[in-house]
Amino acid sequence: MPACTETEINAVPPIPCFESKIPNEEWAYTYDTVRTLQMNVGRLCNLSCKHCHVSCGPDRKEIMPREVAADCLRAVISRNIQTLDITGGAPEMNPNFRWLLENAAKTGVNTIVRTNLVILDTEGFRDIPELYAKYGVEVVCSLPYYTKRDNDRQRGGGVFDKSVTLLRRLNELGYGKDEKLRLNLVYNPGGAFLPPSQSALERDYKARLMEDHGIVFNSLYTITNNPVGRFREFLDRSGNLCGYMERLYNSFNPGAVEKMMCRDQISVDWQGYIYDCDFNQALGLRAEGPATIGEWAEAKSVRRRIRFGSHCYACTAGSGSSCGGATKQ
Amino acid sequence: METYYDPNDLPKFSSIGEEAPELWEKFSEYYGAVFAGGALTAREKALIALAVAHAVQCPYCIDAYTQACLEQGAGGEQMTEAVHVAAAIRGGATLVHGVQMKKILEKLEM
Numbered sequence: 001m002p003a004c005t006e007t008e009i010n011a012v013p014p015i016p017c018f019e020s021k022i023p024n025e026e027w028a029y030t031y032d033t034v035r036t037l038q039m040n041v042g043r044l045c046n047l048s049c050k051h052c053h054v055s056c057g058p059d060r061k062e063i064m065p066r067e068v069a070a071d072c073l074r075a076v077i078s079r080n081i082q083t084l085d086i087t088g089g090a091p092e093m094n095p096n097f098r099w100l101l102e103n104a105a106k107t108g109v110n111t112i113v114r115t116n117l118v119i120l121d122t123e124g125f126r127d128i129p130e131l132y133a134k135y136g137v138e139v140v141c142s143l144p145y146y147t148k149r150d151n152d153r154q155r156g157g158g159v160f161d162k163s164v165t166l167l168r169r170l171n172e173l174g175y176g177k178d179e180k181l182r183l184n185l186v187y188n189p190g191g192a193f194l195p196p197s198q199s200a201l202e203r204d205y206k207a208r209l210m211e212d213h214g215i216v217f218n219s220l221y222t223i224t225n226n227p228v229g230r231f232r233e234f235l236d237r238s239g240n241l242c243g244y245m246e247r248l249y250n251s252f253n254p255g256a257v258e259k260m261m262c263r264d265q266i267s268v269d270w271q272g273y274i275y276d277c278d279f280n281q282a283l284g285l286r287a288e289g290p291a292t293i294g295e296w297a298e299a300k301s302v303r304r305r306i307r308f309g310s311h312c313y314a315c316t317a318g319s320g321s322s323c324g325g326a327t328k329q
Numbered sequence: 330m331e332t333y334y335d336p337n338d339l340p341k342f343s344s345i346g347e348e349a350p351e352l353w354e355k356f357s358e359y360y361g362a363v364f365a366g367g368a369l370t371a372r373e374k375a376l377i378a379l380a381v382a383h384a385v386q387c388p389y390c391i392d393a394y395t396q397a398c399l400e401q402g403a404g405g406e407q408m409t410e411a412v413h414v415a416a417a418i419r420g421g422a423t424l425v426h427g428v429q430m431k432k433i434l435e436k437l438e439m
Contacts, residue, residue, distance in 0.1 A: 149404075193399040
């Protein structure tokens with residue numbers, strides 16, 4: 001059994017080391033091919049959401065330079081990546097964002113952008129919805145609940161109303177209707193509890209958003225809050241950390257380890273360093289093997305042993321959780 | 330946290346089975362079956378449980394089913410409405426029993 005580091009033991013309540021719970025040693029490694037390259041283009045954001053695992057906000061200075069973005073696109077080509085998953089912060093606030101969309105489209109990769117929606121109604125960014133449609137970008141929007149009160153509590157006053165306006169705008173452009181313009185929403189719990197059934201909640205979101213606002217979308221992803229970043233600060237401050245970690249551990253689903261997103265994904269930070277996932281990135285837990293995406297693109301093999309921690313119980317609780325929602329439904 | 334009821338007692342619920350294990354096992358099986366999805370969804374059952382918990386004023390159940398409702402996708406507004414349903418039924422029952430009071434009153438008064 002791998003020993004937990006002292007830091008980890010002190011950092012969280014005493015629950016078993018995650019690696020000791022993996023039922024199949026093969027599941028501690030990535031696949032031989034990587035399907036998804038997730039690039040975090042920086043922590044600059046127009047919002048400061050309570051659940052944010054990377055503690056993004058308007059004052060952050062980390063912004064991915066164009067050279068690093070170009071390295072990512074070269075990796076997309078050299079590694080035959082199928083999905084480019086662009087996240088932030090508010091990825092739209094990266095000055096190279098339009099350049100990135102245009103050049104990603106040239107590679108033919110399926111491009112996803114994770115947007116907070118509100119940015120699309122901000123001066124200097126209002127043209128971006130049309131760019132999304134032009135390049136066939138799959139849009140993934142954070143919408144922590146389908147009611148104003150619960151949504152605004154987490155993301156700030158007025159955010160829900162703006163989100164509704166912008167979802168309608170995306171619908172007008174064909175999103176959620178046109179087969180090539182996918183619009184997916186993300187629910188994350190508004191506190192120290194696990195997400196509900198993805199399919200059950202999707203039905204509610206679809207019914208309520210249509211009935212109340214005339215909005216359509218493709219899929220809802222439910223994501224378990226990972227105990228890092230701003231959410232971890234909330235857990236500490238509110239005295240919920242022990243209870244939450246126990247809840248994650250008690251909900252451990254061994255079969256969900258096989259489908260963890262880190263097994264066929266590489267995560268790149270704003271400086272080009274690579275991680276197994278965005279949560280490891282938030283923790284500064286670098287991936288084994290090549291240090292940067294440039295080196296990784298040229299490496300002989302992409303297979304690597306994944307670096308696990310207690311935070312990984314969030315991705316294996318219940319139905320399993322990933323940036324693409326529940327992994328075992 | 331100083332309180333008449335200790336929240337740390339909630340995880341000790343199963344210790345009630347120590348002196349009567351067979352009955353505890355029957356109760357546990359029944360309880361689990363009741364809360365499985367059926368004609369009602371798991372969320373509907375969690376909201377009913379939360380309302381009943383408030384009606385019978387069980388702090389353990391209020392704790393457990395607040396969490397359960399959240400994890401079934403119910404929001405604070407739905408939960409609060411469920412509590413009001415419990416209050417209305419409980420208050421209504423109190424008032425309707427007032428009819429008995431009125432009948433006695435009519436018999437006793439000149």
